[in-house]
Amino acid sequence: MYLTPEEERIMAGESGPTLQKAMEILVALGDIYEADRLIPIKSAQIAGVSYKTMGDAGLEWISDLEGRVQVPSILNPAGMDLERWQEMGVSAEFAEKQQEIIEAYRNLGIEVQCTCTPYYLQSFSATYGDHLAWSESSAVSYANSVIGARTNREGGPSALCAALLGKTANYGYHLDENRVPELMISVDCELEPSDYAVLGYIAGKAAGKRVPLFRMQSTPHRDQLKALGAAMAASGAVALYHVEGVTPESCRKDFELPEEQLTIERSQIDEVYETVSGDGITECDSAAVGCPHCSPEELEDVAAKLEGKVVDNNVWIFTSREVAASNPKLVESIEKSGAKVLCDTCMVVSPATDKFSHMAVNSGKAYAYLPGMCKVAATIANIEKCMEKGGGAHSD
Amino acid sequence: MEPIRIKGRGISKGSTGGEVLLSEDPISFLGNVDPQTGKIVDPEHCLFGKNIAGKVLIFPHGKGSTVGSYVIYQLFKNGVAPVAMVNLECEPIVAVGAIISEIPLVDSLESNPFEMLKDGMKVSINGNEGWLETKD
Numbered sequence: 391m392y393l394t395p396e397e398e399r400i401m402a403g404e405s406g407p408t409l410q411k412a413m414e415i416l417v418a419l420g421d422i423y424e425a426d427r428l429i430p431i432k433s434a435q436i437a438g439v440s441y442k443t444m445g446d447a448g449l450e451w452i453s454d455l456e457g458r459v460q461v462p463s464i465l466n467p468a469g470m471d472l473e474r475w476q477e478m479g480v481s482a483e484f485a486e487k488q489q490e491i492i493e494a495y496r497n498l499g500i501e502v503q504c505t506c507t508p509y510y511l512q513s514f515s516a517t518y519g520d521h522l523a524w525s526e527s528s529a530v531s532y533a534n535s536v537i538g539a540r541t542n543r544e545g546g547p548s549a550l551c552a553a554l555l556g557k558t559a560n561y562g563y564h565l566d567e568n569r570v571p572e573l574m575i576s577v578d579c580e581l582e583p584s585d586y587a588v589l590g591y592i593a594g595k596a597a598g599k600r601v602p603l604f605r606m607q608s609t610p611h612r613d614q615l616k617a618l619g620a621a622m623a624a625s626g627a628v629a630l631y632h633v634e635g636v637t638p639e640s641c642r643k644d645f646e647l648p649e650e651q652l653t654i655e656r657s658q659i660d661e662v663y664e665t666v667s668g669d670g671i672t673e674c675d676s677a678a679v680g681c682p683h684c685s686p687e688e689l690e691d692v693a694a695k696l697e698g699k700v701v702d703n704n705v706w707i708f709t710s711r712e713v714a715a716s717n718p719k720l721v722e723s724i725e726k727s728g729a730k731v732l733c734d735t736c737m738v739v740s741p742a743t744d745k746f747s748h749m750a751v752n753s754g755k756a757y758a759y760l761p762g763m764c765k766v767a768a769t770i771a772n773i774e775k776c777m778e779k780g781g782g783a784h785s786d
Numbered sequence: 787m788e789p790i791r792i793k794g795r796g797i798s799k800g801s802t803g804g805e806v807l808l809s810e811d812p813i814s815f816l817g818n819v820d821p822q823t824g825k826i827v828d829p830e831h832c833l834f835g836k837n838i839a840g841k842v843l844i845f846p847h848g849k850g851s852t853v854g855s856y857v858i859y860q861l862f863k864n865g866v867a868p869v870a871m872v873n874l875e876c877e878p879i880v881a882v883g884a885i886i887s888e889i890p891l892v893d894s895l896e897s898n899p900f901e902m903l904k905d906g907m908k909v910s911i912n913g914n915e916g917w918l919e920t921k922d
Contacts, residue, residue, distance in 0.1 A: 414885045418797050419878055419882075437852075451859045
């Protein structure tokens with residue numbers, strides 16, 4: 391890989407040990423993936439935040455680093471709402487370790503916004519063609535597919551190294567040749583808004599890590615694309631997809647249609663709705679919405695479904711702190727029902743979820759991950775059914 | 787026996803020597819290895835019960851969670867990391883873990899180490915130049 395004289399000097403340790411290590415990591419990854427050079431990035435989103443997944447090992451490494459990030463950088467969701475963790479039932483020991491991780495990141499100049507939807511943040515815009523170093527799988531999928539920006543699915547350390555240097559190695563989804571569709575998926579029916587998460591769950595399993603091109607009868611909007619991409623990145627490893635006539639690269643480029651084709655039918659989608667993920671012998675005892683974090687429009691939708699109702703079970707609605715702060719009336723309206731609007735975290739990365747046995751979710755990603763990561767069974771349904779079946783919502 | 791030098795690709799810098807420990811199975815550092823002791827704790831793993839501390843650990847490649855990079859760092863901080871590692875084909879989890887822990891790492895050797903080496907043999911590893919050399 392070609393390095394500029396300045397990059398060579400950093401590699402030789404002239405800018406200190408942290409940047410030297412960061413450069414060594416980017417160069418090693420560049421060598422593994424045969425990158426030709428480093429390219430500048432516009433922003434970084436760094437995974438490896440929840441103490442549940444990082445443990446003491448991760449905390450120890452971040453705490454040992456010195457330096458400042460060179461581009462706007464934010465974090466993946468943490469293991470708890472940083473302010474209302476007690477209400478979630480998170481232990482004080484966990485909270486203390488979680489705060490240590492957050493502080494270690496803050497010391498590196500990283501903005502403490504813990505969200506999987508960085509694209510909703512006012513100060514963190516990404517646009518078509520931007521090179522990024524993002525790491526949360528649904529954010530990566532959204533950036534590549536819905537925005538038309540370019541990022542690989544960075545690991546926590548590599549995203550952090552990219553942030554510290556303001557650069558990443560030029561390989562994978564940064565290159566045109568890796569962004570062309572490899573598999574055609576035709577959807578053989580009209581889709582309801584909640585169906586996209588289920589479609590993604592099915593399509594991700596079929597696509598693996600390939601780039602699918604969808605042909606649909608319905609036209610999804612951005613929240614539905616978010617749900618589709620998040621599910622495909624969880625049940626498979628899809629980091630980029632296209633939808634004919636909808637996503638920006640598919641509209642701008644004249645892609646050759648992939649040879650391999652498959653069709654997804656209504657009956658396959660219905661089957662997922664009827665199947666409990668994991669060991670679900672019990673009835674739902676909880677509901678969660680906001681994987682990935684809710685947009686203002688989704689908060690509005692939840693508020694409308696809970697209008698004039700109360701919930702009997704735990705109902706957790708996850709969003710970013712910024713979106714919650716800009717929509718105080720929606721938050722208030724949702725919480726009037728007894729549901730909680732929680733920030734900085736989600737049902738998948740928080741240890742607080744482990745106390746449930748069966749959660750109703752509207753997310754294909756949560757549906758895929760809850761049994762393995764939290765030992766909680768999951769049922770997937772639209773928001774209204776989640777509130778009724780999982781939350782026990784009924785008229786006040 | 788004359789020392790034999792096998793060329794490969796240097797992934798993580800540094801040079802050192804030690805005793806070979808071969809693992810035919812890939813290693814998921816998160817889950818397979820106890821970060822406090824360096825012992826392989828997964829009963830399904832071919833190295834179950836063995837200790838990787840201080841060894842030249844030779845395995846096909848890493849797998850599993852990216853948190854594995856941090857587990858390698860924890861092994862290093864606890865003084866129970868391998869002294870060097872060799873992969874058939876390195877992937878990012880082990881590459882990053884080795885670099886942050888300053889453990890020399892070489893991959894893509896010109897000859898298959900599983901055919902040439904046995905447990906307990908002494909070898910030198912050079913991650914700067916990218917080679918493995920047998921000592922005896």
